[in-house]
Amino acid sequence: MSAADLTVEGVTLTAGARHLVRDVSLAARPGETIGLVGPNGSGKSSLLRTVYRVLRPDAGRVRVDGADAWSLPVRRLARTVAAVVQEPGSGLDLAVREVVAMGRTPHKRLLAGDTPEDAALVGSALAAVDVTHLADRPFDRLSGGERQRVLIARALAQQPALLVLDEPTNHLDIRHQLDVLGVLRRLPATVLLALHDLNLAAYYCDRLYVLRDGEVAASGPPAEVLTPRLLAEVYGVAAEVGVHPRTGAPQVTFLPGEPRRAAPDRAGRSTA
Incomplete structure (x- = not known):
């Protein structure tokens, strides 16, 4: 797993007449953990969606290692960027181990089976977020917090260069909040995440971007921003x-x- 360079250049995103994000720029150097903080409705989730290519910006660009993220082939993007969204998914009629193994799909040929390396990476990802004991459980029967940890494990198994997470500590108890953020902080990947808890953001993030009304109100090291x-x-x-x-x-x-x-x-x- 390597780390990507992320640059967001003057991104604007609208919904009708409303600006969700207005002329936002940020940078994440390889290996940095960058936090987005701000009140509800400040544009954090919308900005993240432009980075992991769900919402196309009306203006501006998102660059990953210098390339326009929206011009990258889907397979290359999936090998480079992994996302964990805010709502833990359900409706996957799969065992937990199978869900996590989905993270290996971008690295395999069509219909190729799992290799011993894939199995080892899946096992490591399960252990990293403390869900090994759930490996054979049906995913759709887990609690919200358990599903969240499984989806984070899937992203870890993907071995992305850039990991984007929207409120990854939602639904988690205190112990697992600390465990998950500790795992993310130790990754060699670049990490961009939205957080509500300012004390967690201050401890685990190298730099923070504070959003208000879709704009950057402040940015810099936590001690300077907060x-x-x-x-x-x-x-x-x-x-x-x-x-x-x-x-x-x-x-x-x-x-x-x-x-x-x-x-x-x-x-x-x-x-x-």
Whole structure:
């Protein structure tokens, strides 16, 4: 597994008259873990869909290793980019091991069977997200969190150069949130993921892009981006930001008893 270079150049995406994403640019260098954060409806999922080629941008480009992602042959794209979407799928009438083995499909000829290498990679992916004990269970009978971990295992088995994940910790308990993000952080691949938990994003991501109303409100290392002022402006909440005494990562503490400032809209007006 190698790591890809990702560049998003001035991407704009609309739905009717509404801008889902407006002139967004970002970069992920090979091997980086890049986090997208921001309130609900800020454009995180829409931006990710342009990267893993579900929604074509109205303007701008997505480049993977310098090539326009939308011009890549489907097979080459599948060998390079893997995606884990927000809603754990169901309706797959397959055992868990078979679902994870689907990640090997882009690397095999049509109708080719699994090789010992494929089996080893599937086994490693199952173990990485703690679902080995579910290998023979029907996928569609799993809980939401179990399905999420299986789909992450499928993406790991795919051995992509770029892994794109939309809220991968949804449905997961605390232990598995930490386990999954730890696995992603150790991958040699480039990782782009959307997260709601700012403390997890601060610890596991090299850099953050904060989205608001479809635009980049701030970007940079977590310690530079996550400030009380930004949290008030983007999220409309009062917060303190300190340094975790053991990890050294920024630690956000929300202050529910404090007066909350409404986040301003694009014209600077209060949205309260």
